[in-house]
Amino acid sequence: MPRTNVSRAWLAIAALCALLVSLGLAQTAAAAPNWPVLSTGSSGPDVATAQYLLRGQGHDIAADSQFGAATEAATVAFQQSKGYAADGVIGAETWPGLISTVREGDSGDAVAAAQTALNKFGYGLAVDGQFGAGTASAVTRFQSDKGLSADGIVGPETWQNLLGQSGGAAGAYALPIAHDALSRDHYSVPHHDYPALDLPVGTGTAVYSVHAGVANQIDNDRCGLGYEVTGDDGATYYYCHFSAHGVGSGARVDAGTQLGLSGSTGNSTGPHVHVEVVAGGANRCPGPLLTAVYDGTTPPAVGDLPTSGCIE
Template identity: 50%
Template sequence: MKLATAARALVGGLTAAAMVLLGPAGSASAATVTVDNATAGRFTASTNWGTSSWSSQKNGADYRFATPYTGGSDAAWFSASIAATGAHLVEVWYPADAGYNDATPFIVATSSGNQTVVVNQRANGGRWVSLGTFTLAAGDRPVVGVSRWTNGTGYVVADAVRITSTSGNPAFALPLPKSALPRSEYDDPHHDYPAIDLPVGTGTRAYAVRAGTVTIINDSSCGQGVNLTGTDGAVYTYCHFSAWSVSNGASVAPGQQLGLTGNTGNSTGPHLHFGIRTGSTRRCPQNFLLALYDGVTPPAATSLPTTGCFYATRSTSEVQPLG
């Protein structure tokens, strides 16, 4: 899991420099509403909820906090105007701290009733964290609540929520901003098994290529990464993140940010390692990625080849040592 040549490393460095100037491109546009705890008329909480500006990871000027309580929910609620009934990605922002709650219940008021997602607020602070994709009914009302009813320890925190309509959005997305790399980078061979290394600088946004469910990876090989089990049953692997943008078990939509690229794990330079697996079979992702770049429906994962996308034999003139 490394860059194949010094030239590719140079391309990655130039790309990173360009992104510092231009900023990374976002995913496909969609109707989005963001509600902070200070948004006028959009947040309600009892007097049991205090206000703090202590953490630098806060969204906006401050955030709300409360002690756990097992005698009732006493939820703080974020209200939003939902334009049309349909699928919506729901994300939350909170500062993380070892003294905050490790099992905070977030309540999503879906069209079929309330659903609760438990979040560890000691991790993944200062970024948008996905609760999942839910069907929300049209109307203006409380949509996301933060409950005090938990057996976890530490303050529960309510800071901000972001709700994005995913109805009608594309079924697929590139794993990186399209401006991050030229098309030619998406057909490069991997070093010794079906996969691809995409040379981008640390901090580049990595996106879900399709809808699915996330499993967090954190080991010495992949480093910080995710396995995205797609709705097609295939597993899409992302490695070497510098940070995650989703929580374990989250449901994600195509184009949703999964993390930021980096150099963690078994890696010799910043890049995104990307692989596709059906069952126990590794598949060459190059044709899949080229189709995404061209804006056409990609081939089914099960139809992707298992050979021809990696070096049959390695030499020092072809690739760098593993690492």
């Protein structure tokens, strides 16, 4: 699509974004990382992992990292076979049934799934479906790093840690959308009425927490499905217009933890993600923070982000 059309559509969407009201929900800590949520439109290594696992369950689909119609059909068929809600979304209910325990000497698609997931963390394994000594060594190193029992076996707890954490976001701050999915200029576009940011992404795009904190779900007329994340840095982050929640209220999230999937719920005329940073009682311009994250440079402190200059 020509860029001008994208911008025009985006402005139309932005014009209907609304100011948010914070929610004071109870907060509890989660023990294990949250399972990622994947559906049509999702892409990346977690999708390839799910595709290998579906293959391992007898569904003959390509492991191409793109969640398309074939993956959705396989997911629905798998969910029906297990008596799960057949919604085509791979989330907290579907993952535990989809994974299978693999160990040294095993071979097949579930092993390829584990190798794909391990490679998010930089192990550089050949995805050959053969669980040999190299894969076993990567598993033990991963388990040690995460404080898990280092037995070299990929069981439910290791699976959840492999899938529930982003391998790419090592720093204190992460982009809300995968680096390669949205160009840098989108992170410094002025918002329509108050300091915030609208990111034009299609429905089903993974949305990640910018900073570590405690997430609480939002579900109201303005934000639609979204999150309020009380950040460890003292700022409060808002994410709006999701198609699906990915983590429960009260969950601990890290920078780069997937919160859910983008959409167009609430006061929105088309798919986009609304991001808002509130610090020191004021809405801040997210641009200087997120462009620094995009560039891999040290971002300014949230309390130093400007409160004006990012409104059109």
